[in-house]
Amino acid sequence: MFHAQVLTLFPEFFDSPLSCSIPRRAIEAGIVAVDCIQIRDFATGRHRKVDDSPYGGGPGMLMKPEPVVAAIREARLRQPQTHVVMLTPSGAPFNQSRALEFTEKSSITLLCGRYEGFDERICDYVDEQISLGDYVLSGGEPAAMCVLDAVIRLLPDVLGSPESAVLDSFTEEGILDWPHYTRPEVFEGKAVPDVLLSGHHAEIEVWRREQALLRSRRRS
Ligand code: SAM
Structure with missing residues (x-):
C-alpha cells in the first residue's frame, strides 16, 4: 500500500x-x-x-x-x-x-x-x-x-483502464492528449471529424498523433 x-x-x-x-x-x-x-x-x-x-x-x-x-x-x-x-x-x-x-x-x-x-x-x-x-x-x-x-491516479490498479494514464497528456514529455469526441455526431452544427467515424483504425491512429503534435506545438 x-x-x-x-x-x-x-x-x-x-x-x-x-x-x-x-x-x-x-x-x-x-x-x-x-x-x-x-x-x-x-x-x-x-x-x-x-x-x-x-x-x-x-x-x-x-x-x-x-x-x-x-x-x-x-x-x-x-x-x-x-x-x-x-x-x-x-x-x-x-x-x-x-x-x-x-x-x-x-x-x-x-x-x-x-x-x-x-x-x-x-x-x-x-x-x-x-x-x-x-x-x-x-x-x-x-x-x-x-x-x-x-x-x-497513477498508482497501479487505480484507473479502470490502465491504458488511460499511459495515453494522458505529458506521459510523453511535452506532448498533449489528442482531441476527443463522443455522441452526438453533430452538436450545434459542429460535426465529429469524419476519420473518427470511418472505422479505419490505422488512419484514426495517424490522425490522433497528428492532432496531438499540432496542439502540443501550438501550446509551446
Ligand atoms: N510568501 C510566500 C511567497 O510569496 O512565496 C507565499 C506564502 S503562501 C500565502 C502560503 C503557503 O501556501 C506557502 O507556504 C505554501 O505552502 C503554499 N503555496 C502557495 N502558493 C504555492 C504554490 N504555487 N505551490 C505550492 N505551494 C504554494
Missing part, C-alpha cells in the same frame, strides 16, 4: 476531495492510505502558537520551526521511508514525471504552509520543495491535494 501523509493546520480541507471519485475508490480498495497530521498538535504553550512575526519586520506571520519540525519528525517516525515534500512557490515545478516518480516511493509526506510561508530553517528538514506553478495560493493544502490526486 502507498502511504501519503499530509502535515497541515487544516486536515478538514481534505475530507471532501478524498471522499470522491478516484481517490475515494483507491482508498477503499486499500491501494492508498492518506493520513493528515495536525501541525498544531506539536505546538507547545497555552495558546499552541504555530506562527510568529518575521525577524527584520514586514507584513504577515511565518510558520514557526518548532511545531513544524516536530510534525515532520512524527511523520518520519510513522513512515520511516517517507519522502518529505514542502509545498512552496519557491520549489521545483511539479509535473507529470515528478508525479510518476512519487508513485515509485512507498510513502510521501506533503508539508502545507500557511500565512507568509515557512521559517527558512525548516527547509533543512525536508527532502525536496515543490511548487504547483507561478502563482500564490493562500495555503499549501490545495497544492497538496493536486499532488495527491495526480499521484493516486
